[in-house]
Amino acid sequence: MGIVGHSYGGPTTAMVCRDDERFACGIGLDSGAFGLQGSDLKKPFLLLFCEPNYNMNAIIGANNSMETYYFSVDRVAHLDYCDIVFTSVNEELRGERDAMEMRNLVTDYTKNFFDHYILQKAVSVESLAYDGVDLIKKTSNK
Template sequence: RYPVLFYVCGGGGSPEWGTVICTDLASMGYIVVSIGHQNSTMYKCKDGRLFNVSKDFSDDIMAFSEDPEMMALAGQMTMQPDDETAIETCRNVLTLPILHQLTKYSELQAEDVRYAADYLYKLDAGELHSIFNGRLLLDAGMGIVGHSYGGPTTAIVCRDDDRFACGIGLDSGAFGLLDSDLKKPFLLLFSEPNYHMNAIIGANNSMETYYFSVDHAAHLDYCDIVFTGVNEELRGERDAMEMRNLVTDYTRTFFDHYILQKPVHVESLSYDGVDLIKKTSRK
């Protein structure tokens, strides 16, 4: 039996943007599932039809980025803020009226993930004929990792579905998670000043929450655009292969520990400019 992970791409992206991390984790013994989400991602159906991001989602993302209150809060964000300041800023962001629309899509994506998880259980049980009959290690709990807008989806899934044991957000935020106790171990790997966008997660979570800050990395370095992007201005300063290795290492080590119960710990990993800035637990 093989342990199961889900990967959620960023808003406006496609599942293929996580091909590197998905294949890395698959080569290490995990079955990895990544799905397209209606309205908020690009994806291709079995019959060849291509679906793009909806105009409503694009408009909502643009409205968020141009919202005067959001722009004012972004202007106040600093590198490595103290916890109290970061939590207050995060709370202020999450109470903006514009966030209601964006949260709606995160919740819909979480429903998609739970639907796919239902399907996996049927495959494993033999209710549907497939090569996965009796091959999925579901009793250990599934893991889920999401980049950017996929990060809040990941956290919502952890909060609402006990079949998921733990989750990871890659340079993500906390949309829809203002007063949420995830009750699951969670790891955030991000570039400053993004702590302001997710500080509320660890403040509320009763299980371990890890915050790792990555220097000299850009937002899109956490997905395959680190290799395929043609606009150098969107890239950070880290070598693409090094960035790939550190994202895979932190992800694999976290899931190995919390799903497979291996005696490995993310705190033991060592990359220049990657620092554990906070580990919280209210157990």
């Protein structure tokens, strides 16, 4: 199984990956690394975030013995990673990306990551190309 968490759900996702062998990998959406100091997840992990959250997540890859992908997404706000892109009437809470583009972006990265690490398909999140989405770092301490 794979697991995804947004905001405070991201560190929860990482802890589940670290502590529960049933999970093959995890994804954090604009999250942090609270409570993960010195934790080796021993699982591939993907982070999608808007800057400056890289520094909040750097500890995950620094300790993870498996691949950790850090993707920076521009023109988004914190709540763009959840269904507020379709339900909010307060545009001040939103970034500049179209709601469907944001849904497709999160879906594509999630699907490719899970397809690779759970279903063992020959796909890669690094092959995806969205304007303003940059791989900041990929780490592996193998």
